[in-house]
Amino acid sequence: MINIPSPQKVLIIFNPISSAGNTESLAHEYGEFLANHGIAVEVSESKKKMKSYKLLETDITGHDLLVVIGGDGTVRKLLPLLSKTDTPVYMVPGGNESLFARSYGMSANTEDLLQAITNGRCLEQFYGLISGNGIQGEKPFFIMASMGFDSLTVKQIGKRIGPINDSTYVRCGFNALVSLHHPTVTAYIDGQTVIDRKSGYVIVANSSAYARNLQLVPTANPSVKKLVLGFLPGAKHQHELIKALRMLQHKPAGLPLQYFSGESISLTLHDPSYPLQVDGDYFRNRDIEAGSTIKFSISQKPIRVLI
Template identity: 75%
Template sequence: MFIDIPTPEKILIIFNPISSVGNTRALAHRLGEFLVHHGKLVEVSESKKKMKAYMRGVSEISAYDLLVVVGGDGTVRKLLPLLSETKLPLYVVPGGNESLFAHSYGMSANTENLLKTLERSQCLEQFYGVISGSGIRGAKPFFIMASMGFDSLTVKRIGRRKGPINDFTYVWCGLSALASLHHPTVTITVDGQVVVDCQSGYIIVANSAAYARNLQLVPAANPSINELVMGFLPGARRYHELIKIWCMLQRKPAELPLQYVSGKSLSLTIHDLSYPMQVDGDYFRNRDIEAGATLEFEVSPKPIRVLIPPQR
């Protein structure tokens, strides 16, 4: 159900300076000037590196009517606890290499579309996922997905590089990841019931179907429903990744034999080699998940509000 809100007048724009090969700063200021020209009160600010830095300014940010993020999914992820706490509506201008959040809602950098979205002033309440468990302080949020496989190895290698990230970075790091690909042995529990017992394979926990949309890896995931969907591909091999690449180029579903389960609470225990996890395109905690660790995935207790463009 859409929620009508007062037309936003006081707007905070946050940009990630290293997204989109460093073009976000100029884009954020250009959007700010456009909105000021149309009578809005606007402040433009650079994003913080740590999620907890945003929570220190809850009272200040609560004074705004809308938060516009110019950046990718990693930038949005750090803001999720703040957004659910303040109920501040969110609009995202694509500024990352993927920007799955923005594209899944039809958001763009088009200034006229942004103005129409402000005039319409309708939101959807959307849930997100939180990760806790062994060696994790507090709960770490994610909106799109978390995974352990070829994509997480690729993100791990990307995380070692400095400076802006472009498509070549993904290709080079992806080839390196494919050469050293292996999958962890895991036990998966959903709402207290064991559904995978000590098997090796590719794992994805999704809150949204936006990840690899054309491949339809997790088509049932939906942030409007307070459940997470876990996909598991037992005995995953390198040729499965080649299938995904081929289908991605052809823009068609991969139709891999993933096993799916859903629930409000999912747990994942890693039994063997340390392995990385990627969360919304970022390398999780900048280190691998240790062997013997158990991770818990749950739905956020409070949703966020997303400002929806008219064409949706």
């Protein structure tokens, strides 16, 4: 925990396709609210491509606080800029999940944001990086990356155009369940083999926020410079039904996942190719090719989260 001067210049970035598509009006509502409290505000629309976010560096550097109105994918694309500029971030939940916001108790209440600004308290948090075959540079993530039912669902969602709502997840989830199959992988933690060519559900987590009630990766913590690999060998359709039932009951999934942790995780995918979902997005809009090795590592410099 660190203390910073109360932010007086705020940049609000909104993702126009998050949730029901009402983030733009919400962004201007927040801007007007903060301006009425003597805070200088600029409102900007998020970029569509990851590489386009680099154009925002000057804008972010010139402000004391970045407020994101959108989903976890919007925050994910901003992570390298946030660590580079040391600009604190606050997220107003504007996506269907908004796991980043919910894990820090952030809400859509304007008074909550004003109180956070007044208090000026930040947590320094680390994030994950993905590199490997066919990946240019390092791609960031904050919550998790996974292969399984959820990545098959997100791939279906990624084909759609326009705002995404809960019914979209239901329809795409049903299609994913019908065609459910799991990847075959070999995994290494800090150079040591922990999974040798086995099929199952795979999740690499930096935070325990994903499916919080299910507690799929309860030990993952962005305050710690380690990632957690969860693996459910021989995952089947009934495991997804159990997860759905436990989610409705607000209870832990209780599935026999195997856990491993370290600063570096390598994952080799065997036949066939498979989609990877990262913080709720279909990674790079194409499947990971069979025979590819993906590397997950932890950032060397943290970001600042206004709480």
